[in-house]
Amino acid sequence: MAGLVAAVPKDAGIARLAGKRVSVVKGSTSEIALKNDYPDVHLLSPVNSPAPYLALRQGKVDGFSISEGWSDC
Known part of the structure; x- marks a missing residue:
């Protein structure tokens, strides 16, 4: 399983x-892991990879998570 990368404010850990609202790519490892391990997190699941970051920049979510491989791009 790929590692996860979560972008959250400095004073907030993923737990x-x-x-809060967190953006992930629909069907991604991040979506599955957060649903299973952090059921109290409200997920926004856009279809493409840049959208989770864009949602954070636009203030639509409180953080975003991506699979580790995507962060190497």
Whole structure:
């Protein structure tokens, strides 16, 4: 399983995102892992890879998570 990369504010760890909005790519490892391990996180699941980051920059979500391989691009 690929590692996950989560971008959150400096004062927030991923566990502190309970009840917050996090963007992930639909069908990704991040989506599956967060659904399973952090059920209190509200997921926004756009279809393409740049969208989770864009949603964070636009203030639509509180953080985003991507699979580790994508972060190497």
